[in-house]
Amino acid sequence: MSLDSQALALAEQVSAAAATNTPVAIQGSGSKAFYGRHTGDALQALDMTAYQGIVSYEPTELVVTAAAGTPLEILDASLAEGGQYLGFEPPRFGPGATVGGTVACGLAGPSRPYTGSVRDFILGVKMINGKGEILRFGGQVIKNVAGYDISRLMAGSLGTLGIILEISLRLLPRPAVHRTLVHNAAETTAIERIAQWARYPYPLSGAVCDGERLYIRLSGSASGVAAAADAIGGDTLDATEAQTFWEDLREQRLEFFAGDAPLWRLSLPPATAPLNLPGEWLLDWGGAQRWLRSTADPYTIFDAAKAAGGHASVFRGGDRSSTVFQPLDPPLLALHQRLKSGFDPAGIFNPGRFYPDW
Amino acid sequence: MALDTDHAAVADAPPGVSLTELRDALQRGLPASYILTEAEQLRPYECDGLSAYRQIPRAVVLPDSIEQIQHVLRVCHKLRVPVVARGAGTSLSGGSLPHAEGVLLSLSKFNKIIAVDPENRCARVQPGVRNLAISEAVAPYGLYYAPDPSSQIACSIGGNVAENAGGVHCLKYGLTVHNIISVDMLTMEGEQLTLGSGGLDGPGYDLLALLNGSEGMLGVIVDITVKLLPKPVVAQVVMAAFDRVDQGGQAVADIIASGIIPGGLEMMDNGIIRAAEDFVHAGYPVEAEAILLCELDGTAAEVAEQVAQVRTVLEQAGATEIRTSRDDQERALFWAGRKAAFPAVGRISPDYYCMDGTIPRRELGKVLNQIQELSRQYGLGVVNVFHAGDGNLHPLIMYDANQPGQLEQAEALGGAILELCIQVGGTITGEHGVGVEKINQMCVQFNTPELEQFHALKAAFDEYGLLNPGKAIPTLARCAEFGAMHVHGGQLPFPELERF
Numbered sequence: 001m002s003l004d005s006q007a008l009a010l011a012e013q014v015s016a017a018a019a020t021n022t023p024v025a026i027q028g029s030g031s032k033a034f035y036g037r038h039t040g041d042a043l044q045a046l047d048m049t050a051y052q053g054i055v056s057y058e059p060t061e062l063v064v065t066a067a068a069g070t071p072l073e074i075l076d077a078s079l080a081e082g083g084q085y086l087g088f089e090p091p092r093f094g095p096g097a098t099v100g101g102t103v104a105c106g107l108a109g110p111s112r113p114y115t116g117s118v119r120d121f122i123l124g125v126k127m128i129n130g131k132g133e134i135l136r137f138g139g140q141v142i143k144n145v146a147g148y149d150i151s152r153l154m155a156g157s158l159g160t161l162g163i164i165l166e167i168s169l170r171l172l173p174r175p176a177v178h179r180t181l182v183h184n185a186a187e188t189t190a191i192e193r194i195a196q197w198a199r200y201p202y203p204l205s206g207a208v209c210d211g212e213r214l215y216i217r218l219s220g221s222a223s224g225v226a227a228a229a230d231a232i233g234g235d236t237l238d239a240t241e242a243q244t245f246w247e248d249l250r251e252q253r254l255e256f257f258a259g260d261a262p263l264w265r266l267s268l269p270p271a272t273a274p275l276n277l278p279g280e281w282l283l284d285w286g287g288a289q290r291w292l293r294s295t296a297d298p299y300t301i302f303d304a305a306k307a308a309g310g311h312a313s314v315f316r317g318g319d320r321s322s323t324v325f326q327p328l329d330p331p332l333l334a335l336h337q338r339l340k341s342g343f344d345p346a347g348i349f350n351p352g353r354f355y356p357d358w
Numbered sequence: 359m360a361l362d363t364d365h366a367a368v369a370d371a372p373p374g375v376s377l378t379e380l381r382d383a384l385q386r387g388l389p390a391s392y393i394l395t396e397a398e399q400l401r402p403y404e405c406d407g408l409s410a411y412r413q414i415p416r417a418v419v420l421p422d423s424i425e426q427i428q429h430v431l432r433v434c435h436k437l438r439v440p441v442v443a444r445g446a447g448t449s450l451s452g453g454s455l456p457h458a459e460g461v462l463l464s465l466s467k468f469n470k471i472i473a474v475d476p477e478n479r480c481a482r483v484q485p486g487v488r489n490l491a492i493s494e495a496v497a498p499y500g501l502y503y504a505p506d507p508s509s510q511i512a513c514s515i516g517g518n519v520a521e522n523a524g525g526v527h528c529l530k531y532g533l534t535v536h537n538i539i540s541v542d543m544l545t546m547e548g549e550q551l552t553l554g555s556g557g558l559d560g561p562g563y564d565l566l567a568l569l570n571g572s573e574g575m576l577g578v579i580v581d582i583t584v585k586l587l588p589k590p591v592v593a594q595v596v597m598a599a600f601d602r603v604d605q606g607g608q609a610v611a612d613i614i615a616s617g618i619i620p621g622g623l624e625m626m627d628n629g630i631i632r633a634a635e636d637f638v639h640a641g642y643p644v645e646a647e648a649i650l651l652c653e654l655d656g657t658a659a660e661v662a663e664q665v666a667q668v669r670t671v672l673e674q675a676g677a678t679e680i681r682t683s684r685d686d687q688e689r690a691l692f693w694a695g696r697k698a699a700f701p702a703v704g705r706i707s708p709d710y711y712c713m714d715g716t717i718p719r720r721e722l723g724k725v726l727n728q729i730q731e732l733s734r735q736y737g738l739g740v741v742n743v744f745h746a747g748d749g750n751l752h753p754l755i756m757y758d759a760n761q762p763g764q765l766e767q768a769e770a771l772g773g774a775i776l777e778l779c780i781q782v783g784g785t786i787t788g789e790h791g792v793g794v795e796k797i798n799q800m801c802v803q804f805n806t807p808e809l810e811q812f813h814a815l816k817a818a819f820d821e822y823g824l825l826n827p828g829k830a831i832p833t834l835a836r837c838a839e840f841g842a843m844h845v846h847g848g849q850l851p852f853p854e855l856e857r858f
């Protein structure tokens with residue numbers, strides 16, 4: 001079936017579900033089924049994996065348009081042929097990870113502070129809203145301010161606003177070289193050094209500290225990387241070892257991520273001094289994303305993150321039927337609910353997956 | 359040009375609130391001197407950068423605290439009076455054009471840089487701060503705020519967020535939306551919301567992304583934290599001249615294809631080259647049909663490497679002349695003409711009308727040729743200066759408002775150019791916003807369910823449609839009247855779906 005007729009079939013399914021108030025779970029490959037809330041309700045599944053394929057890709061435009069069910073692996077391979085890549089370095093968390101699920105979850109890898117987040121690369125979407133209408137917003141051009149930016153709003157909305165059918169993403173040219181430097185540094189020193197280096201235009205593409213070692217990744221032209229490496233110093237990690245390290249970090253395969261304690265993600269101003277919360281820490285994104293394995297009371301962590309100017313979420317484990325994302329203040333919560341009903345009046349898309357309230 | 363009022367009507371408007379009633383209510387939370395209601399006081403606010411549209415508001419308010427803005431919003435919400443926020447009033451789409459029944463909310467007193475945080479590379483500023491003032495204030499830390507609209511000495515950061523403004527350096531460093539960390543906004547009810555956080559993202563939906571480019575329709579921006587970047591060590595501009603415009607267009611694609619993202623990549627056609635050269639004497643080759651300005655920045659070694667690469671690409675693309683700036687002074691000179699392009703055209707034409715369509719880069723040559731064709735057809739000159747790397751065109755239509763019919767002709771030509779942009783898969787506005795100006799072309803770019811979705815989104819923020827009514831998103835009635843057929847990339851997708 002062509003993408004167009006599949007889209008129409010999906011739209012009909014949605015209209016029917018809306019007419020009978022039947023909630024649906026939009027499913028990619030299930031690679032990120034661990035993420036978000038689990039309500040325990042058995043929902044009608046809406047499988048997106050067949051809706052796949054690269055709709056258009058022209059390297060000189062630095063733009064790709066792909067159907068939501070396209071596996072990241074396939075997309076990556078095509079982009080590599082054009083000498084380009086997805087600048088937000090998305091984690092897979094499983095072999096079949098789809099581009100739709102990636103955008104819906106809004107997750108980005110180690111290069112995020114330096115290259116941008118998922119939404120930073122979004123140029124346009126084709127989607128189905130809760131009324132079963134097929135809509136397009138944004139487009140394939142780099143700059144576009146016609147109408148509200150609904151395409152970027154889809155990033156991280158966990159499939160609660162609509163079904164993403166197609167997505168247009170801006171691309172980056174693949175850097176010529178990468179180099180990883182290692183310093184012995186505990187958290188406080190690492191945070192200080194990162195803040196210092198970030199004030200120079202070094203081609204940074206990763207900065208992570210496991211409490212003992214600080215890993216710095218540089219990506220760019222040979223001369224730019226060499227000059228920055230001279231200035232920053234430290235031991236150069238063997239190229240293969242370095243690649244494995246950054247992939248294992250992105251895919252949460254490092255030893256730190258093994259274990260049963262709930263895995264928290266704290267999003268903070270990067271130079272925030274280490275927070276006084278019980279558990280094990282891993283600093284990523286130059287300090288702006290901090291992983292915490294902790295059994296502390298969830299609200300202790302939510303409150304601490306907020307007090308530090310950021311927010312927190314239970315990324316894996318813990319009580320997933322409870323609140324897993326930072327609670328919203330009442331006026332902001334009310335706005336979210338109104339917005340949700342503006343897209344999905346019958347409330348059928350992934351109910352409860354994001355927040356308990358909708 | 360009179361703004362027709364049917365599409366500017368406010369839902370549920372209560373029957374006539376008198377000016378006295380409105381002023382009295384405002385005065386309960388605002389010093390009398392902060393409320394302007396006399397005709398001669400209102401006159402300076404009657405238009406923004408698109409001066410063809412003029413409208414006197416009922417009142418102008420000049421609050422100096424968030425509490426005062428909250429008071430204004432609560433009063434207007436209760437009395438169902440429209441509110442139009444205004445930063446510096448440099449909008450080129452009539453975005454800050456007042457509403458006849460409404461209050462114009464000037465943010466000019468919110469001009470303070472609240473804090474600079476070099477450790478976290480950010481600055482907290484009030485919405486009325488001028489774009490350039492931020493980079494000036496953080497320069498001592500070796501940092502700057504990247505988005506640099508040509509209007510940067512005048513435009514406000516609040517207006518930049520509301521329009522998702524771009525600039526010469528946005529190809530590499532992103533638009534406003536990519537450079538804002540968090541925003542505090544007030545809803546029409548006067549409720550304060552923080553969007554984003556001190557981290558790189560915020561909880562819930564990405565409302566911060568949504569607010570960028572929302573043209574003052576969703577909330578009033580009262581506090582902004584911007585991202586700062588380290589200043590490049592070295593920057594050099596390569597200037598290349600071409601005998602044909604499409605060769606220049608091809609060179610743009612070739613540079614991008616070679617794996618380089620320049621700091622800026624701008625193009626000017628012969629009309630602009632001559633006008634700018636006459637004005638600033640930058641030493642541009644006035645015989646050239648097109649020149650490209652390609653800025654490369656980074657460390658010294660990187661820039662040297664990329665300059666060599668770009669020169670090779672330009673030679674292969676058929677450049678007739680290639681010059682590289684030797685120092686910052688010459689670099690500034692190369693840019694001077696580009697930055698002064700608008701006033702330069704102001705010297706050769708009594709009036710000009712600036713368009714803002716964006717197209718896929720591969721269509722550059724074709725679209726530029728068709729614009730020349732349209733220019734002949736409509737009998738008005740068009741010169742082109744644009745953000746070539748982004749595919750964002752700024753055709754300047756030259757006309758004389760004192761000649762009867764020329765303004766209407768310029769508008770019609772502008773509309774035709776925008777529809778051409780949509781046909782090749784582009785958009786009617788890359789950075790200047792829809793405002794009142796491009797409201798009809800919105801009917802061409804979006805179909806009925808899409809427009810309805812925009813209205814539903816707006817209603818979630820502003821139930822009664824009091825914020826900047828009549829801008830950005832046309833009503834369905836207006837589109838039916840305009841009678842445009844919605845086109846996507848030259849084809850009508852899903853012809854079986856319902857349309858007006």
Ligand SMILES: Cc1cc2nc3c(=O)[nH]c(=O)nc-3n(C[C@H](O)[C@H](O)[C@H](O)COP(=O)(O)OP(=O)(O)OC[C@H]3O[C@@H](n4cnc5c(N)ncnc54)[C@H](O)[C@@H]3O)c2cc1C
Nearest residue numbers: 027028029030031032033038039040068100101104159164
């Ligand atoms: C123990 C357990 C309990 C669960 N309980 C629930 C439950 O109560 N409620 C519930 O909703 N789910 C629940 N799930 C998850 C559910 O089974 C599906 O896996 C999920 O809803 C579909 O996303 P995914 O993980 O398969 O897709 P992924 O590809 O991993 O995508 C992740 C996210 O993106 C969204 N998404 C994917 N493709 C698109 C698209 N094209 N457009 C828009 N959004 C898209 C998905 O809905 C999901 O939110 C549970 C999972 C487990 C393991």
Ligand SMILES: Cc1cc2nc3c(=O)[nH]c(=O)nc-3n(C[C@H](O)[C@H](O)[C@H](O)COP(=O)(O)OP(=O)(O)OC[C@H]3O[C@@H](n4cnc5c(N)ncnc54)[C@H](O)[C@@H]3O)c2cc1C
Nearest residue numbers: 445446447448449453507508514516517520523524574579
């Ligand atoms: C010579 C010239 C060159 C220009 N060059 C560029 C360019 O290179 N790139 C570019 O992108 N633009 C350019 N512009 C257009 C204009 O400068 C930008 O759109 C700018 O962002 C507008 O800022 P402002 O403060 O003047 O906003 P205003 O004109 O006052 O308002 C613009 C819109 O923003 C809303 N608004 C303003 N402040 C707030 C607030 N605090 N809260 C909510 N809404 C608000 C208004 O309601 C209105 O809808 C140019 C304009 C001129 C005159």
